[in-house]
Structures are given as structure tokens and as C-alpha cells.
Amino acid sequence: MEAFIQYDFLRNAVITGVLIGFTAPVLGVFIVVRRLALITDALSHITLTGIAFHLFLSQTLSILTGLSPVYMGMVFAAAGSLLIEKLRLVYTAYQELAVPIILSSAIGLGVIFISLADGFNQDLFQYLFGSIIAVSRDDLAAVAGITAFVAVVLILFYNQLLFIAFDENQARVSGIPVKSMNLLFIIMTALVIATSMQLVGILLVSSLMTLPVAAALQVAKSFRQMFMYSVIVGESAVISGMISAFYLDVSSGGMIVLAALFLLFSAMMYRRASGRPVYHPGRQKETAAE
Amino acid sequence: MMELTFLERGIIAALCIGLIAPLMGTLLAVRRSSIIADSLSHVTLTGISAGVLIGGTMQFIPVHPLYTGFAFSLAGSLFIEKLRQEYASFQELAAPIILSAGIGLSAVFMSLAPSGQNEWYDYLFGSVVSVGKGDLLFILITFIVSGLLFGLFFKELVFVSFDQEGAAVSGIKMKTINFLFSFLTALVISMSMKVVGILLVGALISLPAAAALQLASSFRALVLWSIVIGEAAVLTGVISSYHLSLATGGSIVVSAALILGAVLAWKPVSARIFSRRNQL
Numbered sequence: 001m002e003a004f005i006q007y008d009f010l011r012n013a014v015i016t017g018v019l020i021g022f023t024a025p026v027l028g029v030f031i032v033v034r035r036l037a038l039i040t041d042a043l044s045h046i047t048l049t050g051i052a053f054h055l056f057l058s059q060t061l062s063i064l065t066g067l068s069p070v071y072m073g074m075v076f077a078a079a080g081s082l083l084i085e086k087l088r089l090v091y092t093a094y095q096e097l098a099v100p101i102i103l104s105s106a107i108g109l110g111v112i113f114i115s116l117a118d119g120f121n122q123d124l125f126q127y128l129f130g131s132i133i134a135v136s137r138d139d140l141a142a143v144a145g146i147t148a149f150v151a152v153v154l155i156l157f158y159n160q161l162l163f164i165a166f167d168e169n170q171a172r173v174s175g176i177p178v179k180s181m182n183l184l185f186i187i188m189t190a191l192v193i194a195t196s197m198q199l200v201g202i203l204l205v206s207s208l209m210t211l212p213v214a215a216a217l218q219v220a221k222s223f224r225q226m227f228m229y230s231v232i233v234g235e236s237a238v239i240s241g242m243i244s245a246f247y248l249d250v251s252s253g254g255m256i257v258l259a260a261l262f263l264l265f266s267a268m269m270y271r272r273a274s275g276r277p278v279y280h281p282g283r284q285k286e287t288a289a290e
Numbered sequence: 291m292m293e294l295t296f297l298e299r300g301i302i303a304a305l306c307i308g309l310i311a312p313l314m315g316t317l318l319a320v321r322r323s324s325i326i327a328d329s330l331s332h333v334t335l336t337g338i339s340a341g342v343l344i345g346g347t348m349q350f351i352p353v354h355p356l357y358t359g360f361a362f363s364l365a366g367s368l369f370i371e372k373l374r375q376e377y378a379s380f381q382e383l384a385a386p387i388i389l390s391a392g393i394g395l396s397a398v399f400m401s402l403a404p405s406g407q408n409e410w411y412d413y414l415f416g417s418v419v420s421v422g423k424g425d426l427l428f429i430l431i432t433f434i435v436s437g438l439l440f441g442l443f444f445k446e447l448v449f450v451s452f453d454q455e456g457a458a459v460s461g462i463k464m465k466t467i468n469f470l471f472s473f474l475t476a477l478v479i480s481m482s483m484k485v486v487g488i489l490l491v492g493a494l495i496s497l498p499a500a501a502a503l504q505l506a507s508s509f510r511a512l513v514l515w516s517i518v519i520g521e522a523a524v525l526t527g528v529i530s531s532y533h534l535s536l537a538t539g540g541s542i543v544v545s546a547a548l549i550l551g552a553v554l555a556w557k558p559v560s561a562r563i564f565s566r567r568n569q570l
Contacts, residue, residue, distance in 0.1 A: 032383060037383055038325055038382060097324055099325060100325055100327070101500050101547075104496060104543055104547070105493070105497070105543065108490055108541075108547060110540070111415045111489075111537045111539060111543075112541060114540075115540060125410075128414075130397075201397065203393045206389070207389075207390025211390055214380075214383055214387055250402060251397040251398060254394050254395070257390050257394025257397070258395065258398060261390070268376070278380075280379045
């Protein structure tokens with residue numbers, strides 16, 4: 001444990017991890033309830049495109065070299081989230097095609113940028129699978145800023161977001177600005193994904209949003225508990241994953257996901273043993289009470 | 291076959307894949323499970339990294355990573371079905387769970403395996419020049435097997451994709467056909483691995499079908515258009531990647547995405563032309 005207090009970069013990583021372990025599962029609850037789990041994968045792949053684009057541009061534009069590629073990743077992720085909404089309208093009969101289309105095109109384009117930038121090296125590997133030594137002070141500042149933003153939005157608009165998550169049509173009828181709320185939410189998600197990337201890696205960010213929620217669905221009895229368990233699972237996965245990755249000298253993203261998976265399977269076993277059904281939010285009409 | 295140059299090997303492999311992957315893609319699109327391809331490809335990566343890890347640490351066991359990749363992806367496809375039943379009210383959670391599990395495990399395997407990054411990049415993003423004799427053999431075998439299965443069971447597969455309940459009522463053995471689906475998806479993904487790469491297999495499966503959906507007016511046309519678009523994307527991709535020295539998977543997928551973009555742009559234009567013709 002001492003190493004984590006002693007070294008700056010490890011301390012940065014731990015603080016970042018704790019922040020992400022909170023925001024990702026909290027947004028994840030909304031995402032899962034809205035049945036958007038796959039969008040997170042698409043957005044994370046677009047973030048890779050953005051990073052690759054940055055690597056490519058910074059070869060010719062020297063202004064960019066000092067900047068963290070994460071910012072370009074954020075811009076791409078936000079733009080991609082808007083594009084997905086558009087594509088859903090094109091494929092009205094096959095809405096679920098929108099996500100694979102964006103995901104595939106994004107990664108294809110990303111790969112082209114990477115090979116143009118001669119970027120098939122150690123750095124890219126860190127972006128793909130995460131690394132605790134890659135977290136800089138700037139990254140920490142970005143994560144802290146976004147966590148604060150997410151917290152403020154959730155405190156201000158919790159009821160509206162919850163209403164939309166459960167019943168979009170009803171929310172629209174009762175005068176909630178669904179369109180701008182959706183936009184706000186998806187941009188928030190894109191930002192969280194882009195900032196989590198340093199620690200867990202692009203390929204693994206989405207698991208931090210879905211696995212804790214999947215585990216929470218197994219044990220929660222109310223919507224409030226779902227938030228609680230998701231955050232608990234998220235935080236313990238991040239912390240145990242980071243520490244074990246450091247001592248075993250393996251990829252931090254991989255260990256975080258394995259820790260989350262372990263918790264998910266334990267939750268499944270627990271539910272089986274106790275004989276309860278999987279929690280189904282909204283069925284008990286608890287939204288009306290809140 | 292022994293005298294082929296590496297480029298010829300790559301092109302033969304690419305042609306096989308350009309036929310089978312879009313064909314699979316039309317069925318998956320109609321079945322509304324295109325995303326399965328993406329999850330399974332990530333699980334295949336786990337298998338491949340496990341294969342490389344075993345090959346690197348225990349050299350007395352001869353394993354070709356593509357075969358372990360196939361085994362894992364088959365296991366993953368069966369597991370997804372199980373998870374769908376577990377989360378009956380959140381079925382779409384199954385794919386991300388498997389996807390995350392697959393990629394998480396492979397990240398750990400990769401950092402344990404003594405292999406260099408370049409080999410991983412070949413598997414992740416595809417490289418036409420890395421298709422060796424053993425790989426080509428694997429691709430040809432899987433091409434023939436999947437071709438035969440498609441030929442024998444095409445009617446059943448289509449029926450089940452369009453109307454699961456109707457097919458069950460009319461006496462088609464659902465369990466067998468669903469298993470065949472998983473088996474074929476796993477087969478197609480592991481054969482495409484070396485050329486297009488894990489992260490891009492999903493694209494080759496879903497993009498041609500997405501473009502074909504915009505053009506086709508019957509199911510037969512849908513299948514034909516997907517294959518035509520798939521082959522066109524694969525060929526332009528392989529050739530341009532060779533001449534511009536880009537990652538093969540990337541250029542294949544970008545060609546497919548460009549075709550899709552062109553089709554989407556053409557549609558409103560053609561609709562206007564044809565509606566005018568109808569008025570005349």
C-alpha cells in the first residue's frame with residue numbers, strides 16, 4: 001500500500017479511479033434502465049478515433065503536441081453521440097443497426113489515422129487497455145472537473161432524468177424538455193467515457209458502466225439501492241483492480257474488469273441462493289412515490 | 291498453394307471473407323442481433339491471447355491461436371444465450387457483459403504473454419501481409435465448412451431469422467438452428483480475424499448489410515447486394531492498404547463505410563428521380 005501514498009503518479013491514478021468508480025456506475029444505472037447499454041461501446045470506440053485523429057494531426061501541427069489527446073477524444077465522442085441519434089431516424093425499422101454502424105466506422109477510421117501517424121506503439125496500447133502510470137495531473141484535473149459537472153447535473157435534474165429513463169413518452173407529455181435532456185445526458189456520458197479512458201482503456205470503459213449495474217440488478221430491491229450497489233461494486237472493482245494490477249504487473253483495465261466480473265458472478269450466486277428474481281426497476285411503481 | 295506470394299494469400303483470404311461475412315451479416319441484421327458479432331469478436335480475442343500465452347509458456351503443446359480463438363468464440367456465443375435468459379427484462383445487457391468479459395480477460399492474458407505488441411496489433415486491426423500458410427489453410431477450411439452449412443440450411447436459417455415463433459410452430463428444430471447460428475457466427479468471426487482484425491470484424495459483418503438494406507427490395511436482393519458490397523469493400527481495402535501501407539482492417543472498413551455513406555446519400559436523390567418518373 002505504501003507505494004500508492006509515496007508516488008505521485010500512483011496517487012493521481014487512485015484519485016482518478018475513485019472518481020470514475022463513482023460517475024461511471026451512476027450514469028450506468030440510467031443507461032441500463034434506458035436500454036442503451038450498447039451506446040457506451042460505440043462512444044468509447046469513437047473516442048479512440050478522436051485520439052487517433054489527434055495523433056495524426058499533431059504530426060503536422062506542432063501546437064497540438066503539448067495537448068492531451070483526451071480532449072480530441074471528448075470532441076469526437078460528443079459528436080458521435082449526436083450522429084447515433086441521427087442514424088436511428090434513418091433506420092427506423094432497424095434501430096439497433098445504428099450502434100454497430102457507428103462503432104465499426106469509428107474504429108475503422110481510427111485505425112487509418114493510427115497507421116498514418118505511425119502510432120502502433122506502446123502509447124496506443126495504453127489507450128486501448130488502460131494503464132495506471134499514464135494518468136497525469138492534467139488528466140486528474142479533467143476527471144475531477146467532469147465528476148463535478150456530472151454531480152451538479154444529477155442533483156439539479158435527477159427527477160427529470162429518472163422520469164425520462166422510465167417512460168419517455170409520459171415525460172414528454174408532462175412537459176419535460178426530453179430532447180435537450182437526452183442531449184445533456186448523452187454528452188455527459190461521452191465526457192465520462194473519454195476521461196475514464198486513461199485508466200481503464202477504451203476497450204474497457206463500457207464495462208465500468210454496465211457490469212456494476214448488472215451486478216446491482218441482481219441484489220437491489222429498489223431503485224435507490226440500485227445506485228448504491230452499483231457505486232459500491234464500481235468502487236471496489238476499480239480499487240482492487242488497480243492495486244492487483246500494480247503488484248501483478250498486468251494491465252489495469254483488464255484487472256478492473258475482472259474484479260467487476262467477479263463481483264457480478266458473486267451477486268448472481270447470491271441471488272440464486274436466496275431465490276429472489278432479478279430486480280426489475282419500475283415494475284413496483286416506485287417512480288410515482290419518488 | 292505453396293508457391294503463393296503473401297499478397298496472393300492475403301487476397302484469396304480476403305475474397306473468402308468478403309463473401310461469407312456479409313452473408314452472415316444479412317441474417318444477423320434481419321434477426322436484429324448484429325451486435326452479437328461485436329461481442330463475439332472480443333471473446334475471440336480472449337481465445338487468441340490465451341492461445342498465444344499457452345504457446346509461449348508451454349511450448350510442448352502445439353496450439354494455433356486461431357483455433358483457440360474459435361473455441362472461445364463458440365463458448366461465448368452459447369454463454370450469451372444463457373445470459374439473455376438470466377436478464378429476461380434487460381436482454382440487451384448480455385452482449386456488453388460478454389464483450390467486457392472477453393476484452394478484460396484478453397488484456398490480462400496479453401500483459402502476461404511474452405509476445406510483442408506488433409503481433410497483437412495484427413490481431414486487433416488486421417494485416418493482410420501477416421496471413422501465413424497455416425492461416426490461409428484455416429481460412430479455407432472454415433470457408434468450406436461455413437459455405438456447406440449455409441447451403442444446406444439456408445431456408446431454415448432465413449425462416450428462423452424472420453419469424454422465430456412461426457418457424458417453431460412449423461416444426462423446425464429451434465435448438466439446432468439456434469446452435470447453428472452461434473456456430474456459424476463464431477466460425478465467420480474467427481476466419482476473418484487475421485485479415486480484418488478483431489475490432490473490425492463486426493464492421494465487415496454489419497456495414498454491407500446496412501447498405502444493402504437501403505437498396506434491396508427483396509430478401510434475395512438483400513443477400514446479393516451485401517455480398518457485392520462486401521467483396522467490393524474487401525478488394526479496394528486490401529489493395530489500397532497495400533499501396534498506401536495502411537492497416538488492412540481499417541481500409542476495408544473505411545471503404546465499406548464510404549459505400550454505406552454513398553448509398554445513404556443516393557437514396558433521397560433516387561427517390562426523387564423515381565417518384566418523378568412515376569408521375570409521368
